[in-house]
Amino acid sequence: xxxxxxxxxxxxxxxxxxxxxxxxxxxxxxxxxxxxxxxxxxxxxxxxxxxxxxxxxxxxxxxxxxxxxxxxxxxxxxxxxxxxxxxxxxxxxxxxxxxxxxxxxxxxxxxxxxxxxxxxxxxxxxxxxxxxxxxxxxxxxxxxxxxxxxxxxxxxxxxxxxxxxxxxxxxxxxxxxxxxxxxxxxxxxxxxxxxxxxxxxxxxxxxxxxxxxxxxxxxxxxxxxxxxxxxxxxxxxxxxxxxxxxxxxxxxxxxxxxxxxxxxxxxxxxxxxxxxxxxxxxxxxxxxxxxxxxxxxxxxxxxxxxxxxxxxxxxxxxxxxxxxxxxxxxxxxxxxxxxxxxxxxxxxxx
Ligand SMILES: Cc1cc2nc3c(=O)[nH]c(=O)nc-3n(C[C@H](O)[C@H](O)[C@H](O)COP(=O)(O)OP(=O)(O)OC[C@H]3O[C@@H](n4cnc5c(N)ncnc54)[C@H](O)[C@@H]3O)c2cc1C
Numbered sequence: 111x112x113x114x115x116x117x118x119x120x121x122x123x124x125x126x127x128x129x130x131x132x133x134x135x136x137x138x139x140x141x142x143x144x145x146x147x148x149x150x151x152x153x154x155x156x157x158x159x160x161x162x163x164x165x166x167x168x169x170x171x172x173x174x175x176x177x178x179x180x181x182x183x184x185x186x187x188x189x190x191x192x193x194x195x196x197x198x199x200x201x202x203x204x205x206x207x208x209x210x211x212x213x214x215x216x217x218x219x220x221x222x223x224x225x226x227x228x229x230x231x232x233x234x235x236x237x238x239x240x241x242x243x244x245x246x247x248x249x250x251x252x253x254x255x256x257x258x259x260x261x262x263x264x265x266x267x268x269x270x271x272x273x274x275x276x277x278x279x280x281x282x283x284x285x286x287x288x289x290x291x292x293x294x295x296x297x298x299x300x301x302x303x304x305x306x307x308x309x310x311x312x313x314x315x316x317x318x319x320x321x322x323x324x325x326x327x328x329x330x331x332x333x334x335x336x337x338x339x340x341x342x343x344x345x346x347x348x349x350x351x352x353x354x355x356x357x358x359x360x361x362x363x364x365x366x367x368x369x370x371x372x373x374x375x376x377x378x379x380x381x382x383x384x385x386x387x388x389x390x391x392x393x394x395x396x397x398x399x400x401x402x403x404x405x406x407x408x409x410x411x412x413x414x415x416x417x418x419x420x421x422x423x424x425x426x427x428x429x430x431x432x433x434x435x436x437x438x439x440x441x442x443x444x445x446x447x448x449x450x451x452x453x454x455x456x457x458x459x460x
Pocket of ligand 1 (some may be wrong): 117118119120121122139141142143146147148149150151152153155272273274302304305306307322323325356358396397399420422423424425427428429
């Protein structure tokens with residue numbers, strides 16, 4: 111099988127990595143941009159949603175493949191970017207603590223979270239203590255994308271240019287695309303174009319609901335928690351006194367300009383539970399390719415069977431794309447059925 115992927119963000123990268131492992135002939139077209147969500151993301155994977163403690167949908171399935179997937183990617187690219195790490199939920203109120211303990215009495219949640227309450231000492235300020243989530247960590251997405259890009263360029267599999275829909279020909283049994291230099295042919299073209307899908311004439315009918323988000327890179331000296339901490343906002347230790355902190359969510363002003371409001375919101379929340387001087391090193395904003403029902407959108411175009419989509423990863427691209435890459439490729443190669451919760455055809459009237 112031959113595939114052509116548009117987009118080398120987290121989605122396109124993980125899809126291409128899985129395809130290459132299967133021996134599928136793969137080419138990628140990507141227009142390099144600085145402010146894509148994949149280059150903004152904190153890259154965290156965490157099976158638990160905190161507001162009302164809940165296990166993320168299909169957590170067991172998604173998290174069962176992560177470790178092997180990213181370890182393989184590190185070996186294939188010779189880059190280190192995968193950091194499994196305990197995740198501590200610090201409690202803000204007795205009610206939160208009670209909800210957590212209550213939830214931990216339930217089977218599936220207990221597989222991923224502990225009901226043991228730990229106390230933390232200064233500079234962490236959390237009088238009600240915290241509890242741990244297992245199977246969490248983060249991927250340094252910028253390093254991962256750069257490592258994979260280098261491998262693609264070396265193998266001559268990447269074309270860096272803007273995809274032009276006028277140069278795409280869709281036939282019954284193949285697609286052809288004319289780049290600025292050559293004609294590419296493939297069995298399928300797969301769009302992994304992130305929030306830019308809103309301008310994709312083949313898929314902009316789908317109910318995307320993009321969400322803006324902002325993150326800070328902070329410097330906090332002599333503080334080595336060796337765990338991700340969360341109390342209203344997360345704090346991820348990257349090493350060398352650097353931390354990612356965030357993130358915010360907004361449906362307004364869908365642009366990639368960082369705002370003073372969100373900077374203050376993140377900083378003030380972190381300052382409430384970390385009692386140390388904090389320096390801001392970097393401030394970034396991006397758009398999450400989220401959907402109205404908060405599920406991914408993958409599968410074949412309802413009318414063009416040689417055209418597919420791998421998108422809608424919302425705020426969980428790092429944890430969902432390794433498994434979903436296999437789901438989509440199995441569908442294209444072997445005709446296996448895509449679960450209707452993520453199949454884009456759930457929005458197509460029959
Ligand atoms: C502040 C913030 C924090 C986040 N934190 C996390 C987190 O902790 N964990 C997590 O899992 N997710 C997180 N996310 C979400 C995550 O970033 C996204 O789900 C993910 O990056 C989407 O990846 P993608 O590859 O689908 O899209 P993108 O990153 O947008 O990649 C698409 C690629 O396609 C290219 N492209 C698009 N159209 C064209 C075209 N016509 N021609 C050529 N190239 C094209 C783009 O240039 C880009 O390189 C966060 C997002 C934000 C904004």
